Amino acid sequence: MAQRGLIFFCTVSFFLFSAICYVYAAQEAPVSLDYPSFEGDFYASGKVFFPPSSVKSERNIIVGLTDTSSEIPSKITILSKWPNGSIQSANIIFAANSASKKKYVVIFGEDVLRKKSFTQPAVLPTVSFSTAGAPKTVEEIDLNVGQINVRVDKSPDLFYYWHIVPVMILIGIAYYRSQRLNKDR
């Protein structure tokens, strides 16, 4: 009897633990960082966006190395919040070195707790990064895109606007017919 109870308890605990892990599972956003041409330390800075209800405090956000997931010191400033109070976007700064060219990841979620923070002790150049499609901060990057050719197709205007004619005709006939029915009654 006691053995059965133990098996039942273990099974329930396992499912409960799985459910909790599923609900509070951490999410990751890989950092897309273009290393500068100079060799040495620099600050990587970027604006990161979070889904609604995913992060409630900046303490639930860490920057880690992709290979080892070990945390590296970071400075996080909240920029905007969702209507429910969870974080919508935050600016993240961390120190990197152009010689090592490591890959970083932003990890966030209820089960993540930041332990290492720093306060930009040195004056170093800053390079912007982005995560999963989030735009880079425009004031800090220079892009030479060369010549751009843009072809504007103007034909869809006429192609779609002609539908106004049958729409108006149909509405007109429907209205006329409904008035005719009203008169008959």
Next chain:
Amino acid sequence: MRFRRISIVRRIAQVIFLILIIYGGYLFKANIETVKSDVSQAKPKTFFPVLKAPKGSLSAGQFKKGDILWPSGDTPVFENFPPSLICRFNPKGGMFKACIVHLVSENLTWRTNIKYLLPHISLFILLCFLLGRMWCGWVCPIGSMGDFLSWVRRKMDVPVKRFSALMHNILRSSSYGLMASTFFISGFIGIPNFTRFQCYWFLPYCQVCPARLLCPLFGFISPTWKDFSTAVSTMFSILAWLSLGVFIVAFYWGRRLWCYLCPIGLMNSWFNKGAGLELKKVALKCNKCGSCSDACPMGLSEMYEADKDTIYNNEYCIMCIRCVDICPRDNCLSVNFFGKRIIASKYQK
């Protein structure tokens, strides 16, 4: 026993449309996609433009498993909006994209240029102009599910409850209120300063529509029954339960009571009086037996009350043609299409 030929044809049509609309994604998707890709290479401009959320829009990519509006990720076979309750949450995208309320609501939020909506609106108006609310009576999958519930009620010998005109008017007014508030909220969250509300208030009618909860079940997909993470999503979860409850109870009590409340039916009804499909009564042949009034699933009695020859196109009439089917007098009631008789009542022993 009378052989109800039209009712049988209608039941068969309802089953066929239910399968086509809900399981269309399973039945036709692979073939259609191949054809579409070939066409798109030859001619990039499509007759019915695909309507998509603007880049960067909160409503474009935020939905994931667990969100109320999650199962909307699949693309349908046809990107069209027929005048019936075609749910966006049909399994595997379904046959058609969505209902007309979804079209207007979504594109008000996205601030889509009207020129891209015009082909879809013109198709909707054309179909409504031709057949009126026949789309509700013969095609609507939710209506078909409701008719099934009514059949269950009949089998359980529960008497149908007749509601007063006042009750119908209250439901009708609620329908206008529902539609107006849906479009207002959708337009409001499309204003650039208020886009942050899109994460909770996008497609407000879909969030409470019973079809959102019922249609995914046909594909064995569990819809998001509840989301208590925020006050707004909690409110929508509770409203969705309430509307599902009202939907089931309405069909259990009286026939097609929900159709008075449905905003899609409301938009169809604007064209019902002027539609090509007409019901006609020859008063001289009527013996006032009241069969047509008793059989009407919308609980209408004007046809029965009419004392002179009349073309009867009430805005509430869903053109199920049960009255013509059940009328015991030869040629007393008939269905015309732009004046040409299609079918008429027939005496049967």
